[in-house]
Amino acid sequence: xxxxxxAVYRLRAGAAEVEARAEAIALExxxxxxxxxxxxxxxRENIVGRVAxxxxxxxxxxxxxxxxxxxxxxxxxxxxxxxxxxxxxLLEDVLLVDAILPAPxxxxxxxxxxGLAALRAEAGASGRALTCSALKPxxxxxxxxxxxxxxxxxxxxxxxxxxxxxxxxxxxxxEARIAACAAAVRKARDRTGGRTRYAPSLSGSYPQMRQQLLxxxxxxxxxxxxxxxxxxxxxxxxxxxxxxxxAFLAHPTMTGRAISPVLFARLFRLFGADVAIFxxxxxxxxYSPAVCEAIxxxxxxxxxxxxxxxxxxxxxxxxxxxxxxxxRYGRDVMLLIGGALLSAPREAxxxxxxxxxxxxxxxxxx
Amino acid sequence: xxxxxxAVYRLRAGAAEVEARAEAIALExxxxxxxxxxxxxxxRENIVGRVAxxxxxxxxxxxxxxxxxxxxxxxxxxxxxxxxxxxxxLLEDVLLVDAILPAPxxxxxxxxxxGLAALRAEAGASGRALTCSALKPxxxxxxxxxxxxxxxxxxxxxxxxxxxxxxxxxxxxxEARIAACAAAVRKARDRTGGRTRYAPSLSGSYPQMRQQLLxxxxxxxxxxxxxxxxxxxxxxxxxxxxxxxxAFLAHPTMTGRAISPVLFARLFRLFGADVAIFxxxxxxxxYSPAVCEAIxxxxxxxxxxxxxxxxxxxxxxxxxxxxxxxxRYGRDVMLLIGGALLSAPREAxxxxxxxxxxxxxxxxxx
Numbered sequence: 001x002x003x004x005x006x007a008v009y010r011l012r013a014g015a016a017e018v019e020a021r022a023e024a025i026a027l028e029x030x031x032x033x034x035x036x037x038x039x040x041x042x043x044r045e046n047i048v049g050r051v052a053x054x055x056x057x058x059x060x061x062x063x064x065x066x067x068x069x070x071x072x073x074x075x076x077x078x079x080x081x082x083x084x085x086x087x088x089x090l091l092e093d094v095l096l097v098d099a100i101l102p103a104p105x106x107x108x109x110x111x112x113x114x115g116l117a118a119l120r121a122e123a124g125a126s127g128r129a130l131t132c133s134a135l136k137p138x139x140x141x142x143x144x145x146x147x148x149x150x151x152x153x154x155x156x157x158x159x160x161x162x163x164x165x166x167x168x169x170x171x172x173x174x175e176a177r178i179a180a181c182a183a184a185v186r187k188a189r190d191r192t193g194g195r196t197r198y199a200p201s202l203s204g205s206y207p208q209m210r211q212q213l214l215x216x217x218x219x220x221x222x223x224x225x226x227x228x229x230x231x232x233x234x235x236x237x238x239x240x241x242x243x244x245x246x247a248f249l250a251h252p253t254m255t256g257r258a259i260s261p262v263l264f265a266r267l268f269r270l271f272g273a274d275v276a277i278f279x280x281x282x283x284x285x286x287y288s289p290a291v292c293e294a295i296x297x298x299x300x301x302x303x304x305x306x307x308x309x310x311x312x313x314x315x316x317x318x319x320x321x322x323x324x325x326x327x328r329y330g331r332d333v334m335l336l337i338g339g340a341l342l343s344a345p346r347e348a349x350x351x352x353x354x355x356x357x358x359x360x361x362x363x364x365x366x
Numbered sequence: 367x368x369x370x371x372x373a374v375y376r377l378r379a380g381a382a383e384v385e386a387r388a389e390a391i392a393l394e395x396x397x398x399x400x401x402x403x404x405x406x407x408x409x410r411e412n413i414v415g416r417v418a419x420x421x422x423x424x425x426x427x428x429x430x431x432x433x434x435x436x437x438x439x440x441x442x443x444x445x446x447x448x449x450x451x452x453x454x455x456l457l458e459d460v461l462l463v464d465a466i467l468p469a470p471x472x473x474x475x476x477x478x479x480x481g482l483a484a485l486r487a488e489a490g491a492s493g494r495a496l497t498c499s500a501l502k503p504x505x506x507x508x509x510x511x512x513x514x515x516x517x518x519x520x521x522x523x524x525x526x527x528x529x530x531x532x533x534x535x536x537x538x539x540x541e542a543r544i545a546a547c548a549a550a551v552r553k554a555r556d557r558t559g560g561r562t563r564y565a566p567s568l569s570g571s572y573p574q575m576r577q578q579l580l581x582x583x584x585x586x587x588x589x590x591x592x593x594x595x596x597x598x599x600x601x602x603x604x605x606x607x608x609x610x611x612x613a614f615l616a617h618p619t620m621t622g623r624a625i626s627p628v629l630f631a632r633l634f635r636l637f638g639a640d641v642a643i644f645x646x647x648x649x650x651x652x653y654s655p656a657v658c659e660a661i662x663x664x665x666x667x668x669x670x671x672x673x674x675x676x677x678x679x680x681x682x683x684x685x686x687x688x689x690x691x692x693x694r695y696g697r698d699v700m701l702l703i704g705g706a707l708l709s710a711p712r713e714a715x716x717x718x719x720x721x722x723x724x725x726x727x728x729x730x731x732x
Contacts, residue, residue, distance in 0.1 A: 028650070031503030032531055037708035040506050047505030072504060074535040076570050078596040083531065086596070086619030087681075090627075090645055092652045137397030138438060139413030140406050165398055165449065169440040204442050205604035206572030230444040230452070232598025238571035253452030256624050261456075279456055284394070286458045315453075342403035 003102035004067040006052065007084050012060050012093035022051045022064040025094065028087045029068055047072060063097070070101070075108045077233035077271045089258055097260045101270070106304040109237065112274040113244045115307025116300070116332060119274055123158040123195055129331050129360050132312060133353065134338030135181065136163035142172050146180035148349070152341065153188030153196040155353020159275075159334065160185060161225045162201035164251045168208070174200070175215050182219035199223035199249050206235045213243050223247040229254040233271055240272030247274040249312070261291060265298040269309040275334055276309050280325070283316030289328065300332055310334045319352065322359035331365055369468035370433040372418065373450050378426050378459035388417045388430040391460065394453045395434055413438060429463070436467070441474045443599035443637045455624055463626045467636070469670060475603065477672025478640040479610045482698060485640055485676060489524040489561055495697050495726050498678060499719065500704030501547065502529035508538050512546035514715070518707065519554030519562040521719025525700065526551060527591045528567035530617045534574070540566070541581050548585035565589035565615050572601045579609050589613040595620040599637055606638030613640040615678070627657060631664040635675040641700055642675050646691070649682030655694065666698055676700045685718065688725035697731055
């Protein structure tokens with residue numbers, strides 16, 4: 001693997017010191033040693049990071065484009081993160097805003113196994129956006145979550161995912177929980193002829209996640225929620241390869257604020273996210289509409305030959321906002337409404353869900 | 367598992383809104399739903415997070431102590447991180463500064479397999495600090511790293527670790543590299559009667575790390591470097607259990623700046639770090655002496671009955687600073703000097719390392 005990754009950092013510095021700071025990041029993110037300790041010509045020419053450009057963004061902030069050798073990645077997702085931002089994440093006033101990978105490196109990661117077109121076709125949702133809700137709150141026993149799963153699925157959702165807080169807790173063990181919820185979703189599908197797919201949340205170590213995926217497959221499931229920054233990106237990458245029949249929904253928990261959400265979207269797609277959940281503007285998180293549109297664009301881009309992922313804006317959405325969101329995102333989106341549906345009285349949950357599903361189905365896209 | 371974790375957040379807010387913001391974090395980090403969606407009494411009383419105290423720190427910043435149910439963790443390291451800070455990591459102006467766990471939860475994680483006393487005894491270093499250096503730069507072939515490993519080990523180090531950028535790259539595959547370096551360290555030990563322990567860097571998915579540990583064990587090694595925030599903390603936790611013969615050195619790459627390094631020290635020890643590396647004050651990173659002392663204290667604390675971990679300040683250290691650092695940290699520390707040793711001319715590398723080792727051995731502790 002030859003070629004260079006272009007990593008884009010934003011850093012705060014005095015104009016007189018910005019070049020030295022950018023050079024320091026280039027060393028930190030490659031050889032992690034003073035240049036004096038690098039005696040090998042091959043390493044100096046092919047491995048040491050290099051500052052390609054520095055742009056003044058005003059207000060004491062600069063954007064530095066730094067080239068990092070693709071060879072240092074070894075095709076490993078965790079190592080990519082390590083080389084892009086590992087030690088520099090500890091520095092004050094340095095943000096990682098983007099990364100452009102050489103095409104062969106992107107191709108080696110492989111992207112989603114299924115992606116937008118396949119998930120849409122399987123949902124029978126040609127020409128419209130997809131719908132999703134979340135099973136919560138954690139703490140209730142499996143049987144109660146299964147009742148919610150039934151009521152939500154009866155409303156005709158395309159996807160139903162576990163809350164990312166559902167793990168393997170004593171009050172609701174993973175296997176019993178997903179067996180109950182999968183059965184509830186099957187029952188609703190049988191009644192309505194719908195196609196709701198249930199995606200349980202993976203947690204724990206790789207061996208535990210592997211067992212969870214096997215158990216899910218045993219229940220006839222073929223979708224799962226994963227939090228790459230908790231699981232470790234390399235483990236997500238490996239699970240995607242080991243379970244090609246599964247569609248993976250990536251959750252943004254622990255992605256923080258020092259790496260741009262647009263880059264995370266790009267990376268999660270690269271590592272195999274069929275769907276990437278992100279905090280929508282106007283909800284509980286402070287993302288702007290422009291950032292959300294850039295996230296969606298990064299997920300939908302097929303420039304690198306990999307399949308597009310489905311953007312799934314979430315986090316405090318409501319049924320009432322459906323037209324506004326579809327006007328903004330268009331068809332290529334999965335709307336995720338969790339708490340707002342679950343706040344409805346239990347007996348109105350299916351009806352409230354149906355309102356959401358119908359609002360999406362009947363929308364006239366611009 | 368009953369009981370509550372006390373999580374301490376620092377947040378910026380207007381005085382009029384701080385209570386609402388703290389309540390929002392308590393919900394976000396527990397049920398992740400509006401209270402209206404929580405109908406179950408058990409969940410309201412035992413699972414929903416609760417604000418215990420809010421303190422005005424001045425300058426628009428507040429410290430909120432929020433109690434999170436220990437039952438939500440399921441004894442899983444990744445889930446602990448997820449519940450402490452997962453979604454809140456996406457919020458602006460919220461930092462996680464500390465977490466106090468109920469004793470049974472800490473005991474369930476188990477802490478280091480070996481810890482300070484065992485590592486010190488095995489090094490024959492009673493009454494003195496420990497020494498460590500790093501193999502770098504990445505990009506050089508295995509044979510060249512092995513030459514460095516030999517020269518450094520001849521200087522009498524206690525530990526020699528891979529740079530955390532060394533992974534499984536085509537220019538230096540893991541197994542060939544560690545075989546060559548382990549042989550070089552053995553040769554030096556045979557010549558000097560020293561006890562240098564070599565700790566290769568683990569990378570990739572859990573199955574890959576497992577293979578790497580088996581290969582290391584095959585080479586007679588019993589120490590390894592791991593980056594918990596790249597590997598995924600649950601995977602670190604599982605590897606610690608699966609490989610109890612190994613001492614684990616934890617690397618802070620990707621720990622960022624939104625969770626305090628003191629808490630990371632606490633967590634890494636909890637999950638099994640025998641040694642925790644952190645950026646020393648006065649080096650390439652901006653940590654203050656007070657923060658470094660707090661990190662060391664967190665690692666050395668045995669209050670919870672788990673073994674103390676060894677603090678390993680690093681990141682731009684020099685041999686000349688040895689007396690100052692030992693005056694500050696005392697005996698219970700592992701000094702890690704990498705680049706400054708490797709900047710010496712190759713023929714002076716062993717001698718320079720010996721100077722470092724002797725400065726540590728001859729220090730008169732206050």
